[in-house]
Amino acid sequence: MSTATFNSICFNQGYLLKGEVKISKVKNRNQRVKFYVGGASVLSTKCMQSSEKNKKEVRIGLLGASGYTGAEIVRLLANHPYFGITLMTADRKAGQSMGSVFPHLITQDLPTMVSVKDADFSSVDAVFCCLPHGTTQEIIKGLPRHLKIVDLSADFRLRDIAEYEEWYGQPHSASDLQLVFPIIQKEAVYGLTEISREDVKNARLVANPGCYPTSIQLPLVPLIKAKLIEHRNIIIDSKSGVSGAGRGAKEANLYSEIAEGIYSYGVTKHRHVPEIEQGLSDAAQSKINVSFTPHLMPMIRGMQSTIYIEMSQGVTVEDLYQQLRKSYEDEEFVKLLDKGVVPRTHNVRGSNYCFMNVFPDRIPGRAIIISVIDNLVKGASGQALQNLNIMLGFPENTGLLYQPLFP
Ligand SMILES: NC(=O)C1=CN([C@@H]2O[C@H](COP(=O)(O)OP(=O)(O)OC[C@H]3O[C@@H](n4cnc5c(N)ncnc54)[C@H](OP(=O)(O)O)[C@@H]3O)[C@@H](O)[C@H]2O)C=CC1
């Protein structure tokens, strides 16, 4: 333990502290330094030396602010010392204030939402694009090149445009003869942060992964890269909270249709299949196909993927566990639980964590992986913020240290 005296420390939550601080542990990873002060963690960033405490120096545009992922970005940025929202858009709700659309955010000082076509991007440095897939390509094409963009929709996730058109049932703008779309598609970096951190650093446009693909690729990619599992017979059973479907009114999402029951949907044809297969095939450097079935659960937030795999010849569950431990021991947001502990969506609710574990199947040679996230945080807005922090050179966890909300 060592002791240091600071004139001012800017906590992530914005509190100021003066005087002597006992530092019990200092860890330096990915250019970030973390001080643990009396059990609380405090980020070391330039605000520690700077007198410009808490100045929101990066101007954020939030497209699709009136949706669930947009509201989640606002919630996370409320505790971000550097990112301030200066522009917000909506479609049907254009002209309204955030507090009237989302009364839980009434305390936030935010601009009125405007339609995208009326948005002025000249005083914006970076954009979170929280729009439905299919609307995003045209809008991103029209954005000034100086902007850093994290797109939460699926519009730039698939490298293969024909595959996008097949699974999304609509033309991809990159198949137009206009050269600009293929260029934008090519520069998009698929932002599964823990796997693509180095590429995200230099990206102008990040295609933020879907929630199911996040919960599935985080455990599988390291195991596939290490050649510990067979590429055939990967079976994925996933469950999502209803907020995964967005805020738009849909008959299928009425309380009376969702409560007290579950249902499978997109059986054999959910649009996340090609995204999952793209990521796993990249890891394997050969084509992988999976069986994937999502289910809608009578809960608001949360996602669990239960994954059944066959281990490579001679590999044990202990090998899988040790590989996941090695891959994620230095990661802030991905946690391999102690052996035998079953991950629960309750334990990641409202946080940017992915909790995972691996279990022996009773059938020899097989294993079962369970991974949980909050679909709106690590599955969407949290990972998007993690990516933008990296793109702009801020500590990756800035604004993301919310602990899970339990019970
Ligand atoms: N919900 C989730 O858990 C996840 C969502 N995603 C993706 O993130 C994106 C946003 O999702 P989510 O927030 O849930 O969706 P919502 O349906 O809750 O919100 C959509 C937002 O887009 C606006 N919008 C709708 N149509 C248009 C249009 N034609 N032009 C401009 N703006 C429009 C809406 O405005 P208004 O309300 O005024 O009509 C609203 O602000 C989607 O692409 C989704 O697939 C990704 C991962 C997880």
Ligand SMILES: CC(=O)N[C@@H](CCC(=O)OP(=O)(O)O)C(=O)O
């Ligand atoms: C419950 C529910 O409906 N979930 C959405 C997935 C949301 C998400 O992660 O995906 P995208 O960003 O790819 O839309 C669905 O199945 O389409």
